[in-house]
Amino acid sequence: MAEVLTRPPEPTGLGKLDLPDAPVVAGIRGAGAGGRRRWPAVALIILGGILVIAPFGLGLFPKVAAGQQMLDRFSPLITQDSLARYDADLCFLREAAGTVGRIDAKYPVPSGRYPGVEAYRASAAGIDRRGTALIGSVREGVGDFDRLSSVGGFDRLPLLLVAAGIAIGGGGIALLRADDRGARIGAAVAALAGAGLIGFVATSGVLGIAGPAQQLTARFAPIMNESQVRTLQTDFVAVVGAVGEIDTGYPGTAVSPGDRAELARLRAQWPPASRDLADLVGQINDNIPNYRALVSLGNISPIPGVSGWRLLPAACLVAGGAAIVLAILGLRPNRKEDIE
Numbered sequence: 001m002a003e004v005l006t007r008p009p010e011p012t013g014l015g016k017l018d019l020p021d022a023p024v025v026a027g028i029r030g031a032g033a034g035g036r037r038r039w040p041a042v043a044l045i046i047l048g049g050i051l052v053i054a055p056f057g058l059g060l061f062p063k064v065a066a067g068q069q070m071l072d073r074f075s076p077l078i079t080q081d082s083l084a085r086y087d088a089d090l091c092f093l094r095e096a097a098g099t100v101g102r103i104d105a106k107y108p109v110p111s112g113r114y115p116g117v118e119a120y121r122a123s124a125a126g127i128d129r130r131g132t133a134l135i136g137s138v139r140e141g142v143g144d145f146d147r148l149s150s151v152g153g154f155d156r157l158p159l160l161l162v163a164a165g166i167a168i169g170g171g172g173i174a175l176l177r178a179d180d181r182g183a184r185i186g187a188a189v190a191a192l193a194g195a196g197l198i199g200f201v202a203t204s205g206v207l208g209i210a211g212p213a214q215q216l217t218a219r220f221a222p223i224m225n226e227s228q229v230r231t232l233q234t235d236f237v238a239v240v241g242a243v244g245e246i247d248t249g250y251p252g253t254a255v256s257p258g259d260r261a262e263l264a265r266l267r268a269q270w271p272p273a274s275r276d277l278a279d280l281v282g283q284i285n286d287n288i289p290n291y292r293a294l295v296s297l298g299n300i301s302p303i304p305g306v307s308g309w310r311l312l313p314a315a316c317l318v319a320g321g322a323a324i325v326l327a328i329l330g331l332r333p334n335r336k337e338d339i340e
Contacts (some may be wrong), residue, residue, distance in 0.1 A: 040330035041175035044190050044323065048169020051319060055158035058300050066293035068155035071148065073283055073290075078138050078145060086135045086280065089273035090128060093239065096270060097124035099262050100242070100250075106259070109251045116241030117250055127235040131277065134223055134232065138280075141219040144212035152204045157312065160200060167193035168323045175330040187327040194323025197316045206316075210309035217295050223284060224291040232281045236274065243270040 055061060076082065100117055103109070112118075120127075153160070167189050174186020201207055222228065246266055255263065300308035 037330060037332065038176060040326040041172045044172025044175065044326045044330065045169050046172075047319060047322060047326070048165040048167070048172060048190075051161050051165025051168065053165075055161050060158040060161075060297075060300075063293045063297045063300075064155045064157055066290040067297055070287045070290035070294060071145070071154075073287055074145065075149060077280055077283055078142055080142075083135065083139055083142070085276055086131075086138075089276050090131045090135065092269055092273050093124070093131070094128050096242075096266055097121055097128075099266060100246075103251050103255070103259060103263070107251050107253050107255060109253070113252060114245045114250050116238070116245040120238050120242035123235065123238050127238065130231065130235060134280070137219055137223050141216050144216040144219070147205075147212040148209050148216060151206050151209055153200065154204075154206070157200075157206070160197070161316070164193040164197050164319070164323075168319075171323075171327060172330070175327075183331060187331050191324045191327040194320040194327070197320035197323075201313045201316045201320075206313045210307055213294070213298060213309045214307060217291070217298065220291060224288055226288065229281065229285045229288070232277075232284070236278050236281060239270075239274045239277070243267070243274060246270070 097120065101121055104117075104121070148154075171186040171188075171190025171193070174189070175183045178186060243266070246263060250263070298307045298309050301311040303311065
């Protein structure tokens with residue numbers, strides 16, 4: 001009998017393998033690489049962008065360059081020695097008017113023969129009054145001028161803001177994207193840039209320039225305008241016209257030895273005196289645009305009652321402190337409540 005092969009019966013009652021569900025991976029809210037918070041890094045990037053854009057948007061580069069140029073050009077003109085020389089020049093021109101008046105009265109000088117001398121005699125009082133007021137305005141502004149011009153790096157402030165903005169924004173990007181080592185380097189760079197802004201404000205003297213800058217621009221307002229310059233230039237023409245005629249033989253007749261000596265003194269001293277005042281008037285005329293740029297620098301603040309001179313150092317302090325705080329926060333791990 002042939003052996004019949006049969007398949008063994010399949011086992012029954014075998015239950016299904018019951019595996020537990022895989023645990024849900026905790027999601028981190030607001031975390032960057034390595035579980036760091038994202039928002040401080042994003043805030044650093046925004047802060048850096050503002051610091052880069054603001055100097056261009058506010059026109060700080062041309063404004064501070066023009067202001068610095070005015071300070072540089074006026075520096076040699078408003079020293080104590082220069083002011084004393086201007087005083088002596090005005091005193092000489094005042095005496096010169098008296099001298100030609102006395103000679104006119106003493107000798108028969110034909111009317112109209114020396115129109116330059118006659119014009120100077122007629123306008124001498126006004127020339128003296130305007131010149132005295134001019135030197136007085138300049139003298140009153142010397143202290144404020146010196147304090148403003150002593151600020152170190154005044155014309156480099158916009159460049160400093162841009163450089164700090166690039167460093168702070170770059171540090172924010174590193175915190176957001178880099179590994180732990182890169183994040184630490186980025187945070188250090190951002191914090192150092194913030195400390196640099198604070199250090200500039202603390203050491204450059206920019207914190208104390210608000211008052212001097214406002215006072216200086218106010219004191220120079222009466223003289224730093226085209227109308228005043230035209231008047232002073234007219235006075236200068238009268239001064240030069242008079243000395244030119246004195247050089248060519250005024251009073252046109254023989255005079256006593258004493259009067260001849262007086263006229264010789266006028267011929268010798270009048271040109272240097274007029275040249276001193278002409279240089280000052282010329283600098284005023286050339287620097288009117290620079291003066292207006294300096295005024296506009298004080299008017300950049302959108303906050304009523306707060307000048308740009310106060311806003312700029314305050315903004316540097318706030319931005320520097322914010323960069324340091326954000327850099328530190330960007331390295332801290334998330335708190336438990338940040339983990340879902």
